[in-house]
Amino acid sequence: MKAYLKETKLLDFTAPSIQDLIISRGWNQLEEKEKIGAVYDFVRNEIKFGYNEKDDITASEVLRDGYGQCNTKSILLMALLRAVGIPCRIHGFFIDKKMQKGALTGFIYLFAPKKIVHAWTEVYFNNRWITLEGVIIDDKYLNQVKDRLCNFNKGYIGYGVSVEDKNKINTCWQGQNTYIQSFSITDDLGIFNSPDDFFSQYNNTSNKIKKFLFNVLRKKVNKKLNLIRNG
Template identity: 30%
Template sequence: MSYLEETYYYDHQSADIKNMIQEFDNEELTQKEKAVGLYLKVRDGWRYDPYHIRLKKEAYKASALVKRNSGHCLDKSIILIAGLRGLGIPARIHLAKVKNHIGVERLIEKIGTNELTPHGMINVFLNGKWLKASPAFNKELCEKCNVAPLEFNGEEDSMFQEFDNEGGAFMEYLEDYGHFEDVPYDFILNNIREHYGEIYNKYEGLKEIRL
């Protein structure tokens, strides 16, 4: 598996994805420069929104997600992977379960827990090695939460910030589900059903929900 293929979800030959990556489709840029630039564009170009949950497979297509101005960690990871593949850079999705220590009250009110799953991030292949990167939290949200924006230099892993600027707990990884060749729709849906059963049963059959 080269992790460059176009798939139903990573439809990087679509006009919308080509338009998104156009500024980086430049032979003068290195693969690392392209990856870092696109990471920052996705990180800050789509506002993080954990309260918008998608239940139908068509809602997870990169060309559909890129038309929005906000997205869940899964959404933003899918957009970034499609863009990277469109630039000829191998990329794949990586899923985990995380615990949020910021904004806990609203999360519990809306979702019933401050444990978020599946959390989406990416693996990108640069300079002969796989790197992890999470484009979920946009810069404005990080400033609001008093945490430094998560940077990516194309040489080291860039995962969630463990602490805020005051040293308080911010994000915690609870379980690693590993990486997948394509968007694992059935796994995601079963994960939502298992961890958020009340929400799933209430809205089953809908394409997406806004909590």
């Protein structure tokens, strides 16, 4: 399990901001299940759904931003889990960009690749690997968009959400898998020990022109997501 507890460049959990957070929340004093739940709930709801500069930023940068999407929230979640002694790994996919419609619009949606690089964190608990994809979307945002989802391919998609049944969404940690975008997965890219390994091979922002355009427009996107979140 040592490989799943290791600090890396992206999982910089000895950074002062991350250590200060862990100490202030008292996470190291909790039992294993409560540790996972506390860290998961923090990243899910206190790190709002939004778009960072790129996929492969460090955990401390995600914490500083205060928002993230599937890939960057996975980085922060993994760093915090490893920092409190919980083994975890990253699972990569391609996902259909249609599920981002509503969150991404106009040019930024147009320039997004048809298949978007997507990742979730898997945590080792009760002798098995458990998926924590539900961390991506914060409750406040989810409550605003749940009834705006479009019926597609016998499921519901839009605004960064992709589920089989919008009336049975449960992203709370109860010791089981949580999902929020998995209904739109198109390709399984495999399991990696660290996000560093994954993003060295797969990345949404490797094209310089698209990266520039994305960074020009993403702040407007994040403002729009906050307007949605606040009703």
